[in-house]
Amino acid sequence: MPLALQTFPTVKDANATLQAAGTRYLGGGTLVIRAANEGDVSTSSLVRVTDPGLSQIAVAGGKVRLGASVTMAAIASHPELAAIAPAARAVGGPAIRNMATVGGNLFAPAPYGDFAVALLALDATVVTEDGETPVETFLAVRDTSRAIVTAVGFSLPTAESFRFLKVSRVKPKGVSVLSIAALLEMAADGTVASVRIAMGCMADRPIRALAAEKGLLGRKLTPQGIAPALAAAAEGTAPITDPIASAWYRAEVLPVYLGRLLLN
Structure with missing residues (x-):
């Protein structure tokens, strides 16, 4: 079935058209076009926006704003985004x-969605014409959202505070067995003062490792210190099963790789 493509200069112009049944927004097309090529007939029309503002990267005052059309390649090569570049480089070839x-x-x-895992750990906000929404809230309702995302924003982490790990069977561009991102702030005594841990493939969308976060607070990043967090890592998860790995396998290896991430 042929796909119709409509192009608009602004998000406001495109929003009304996007409400029609069978219509999807076209960003990079890496998933929606492949689905169509593989026989998905649920989409009959595509909408795209050419506003150059959607492709802008702004870094100022410790804050980052990434337009929704910014590519992973642009993030990976940006000199001020080195701390989060590993998450962008984890997306395909x-x-x-x-x-x-x-x-x-x-x-x-x-x-898929390795970079979204990083955004969840970074406590990003998702920007639409309706305003800003915490990324955790947005991810929970994304399947029913019809608003066009225009940007994401977050505080720029230091290389020491942000960590990212992707586990795949084919490197460097394989599909994820799981991905983990962590944002850690350490106290003067070397213990964890605050932490956010996000995981991919441990549910149908990125989720927080809340039990592991609780297990890390006030503890040092040593094998003994992180043991409670690793023991609780799989609490509240619902790992996916796909041709890459089973839910059982993902749950089994999660503590191993979370430990490697935390011990750096």
Whole structure:
């Protein structure tokens, strides 16, 4: 079935058209076009926006704003975004990173969406014409959202505070077995003062590792210190099963790789 493509200069112009049944927004197209090529007939029309503001990266005063059309390649090569570049580089190979966008990654179902895992750990906000929404809230309702994402914003982490790990069977561009991102703030005595841990493939969308976070607070990043967090890592998860790995396997290896991430 042929796909109709409508192009608009602004998000406001495109929003009304996007409400029609069978219509989807076209960002980088890495998932929606592949689905159509594989026989998905649920989409009959695509909408895209050419506003150059959607492709802008702004870094100022310790804050980052990424337009929804910013690609993973642009993030990976940006000199001021080195701390989060590993999460962008985890998305596919070079060809995919040249197309895959920030906005599209927010909607990518597991086992995709590695950059969305990073955004969840960073406590990002998702920007639409309706305002700003915490990324955790947005991810929970993304399947019913019809608003066009215009940007995401977050505080720029230091290289020491942000950690990201992707586990895949085919490196460097394989699909995720799981992905983990952590934002850690340490107290003067070397204990964890605050922490956010996000995981991919441990549900149908990125989720927080709340029990593991609780287990880390006030503890040092040593094998003994992180043991309670690792024991609780799988609490509240619902790992996916796909051709890459079973839910059982993902739950089994999660503590192993979370430990490696925390011990750096």
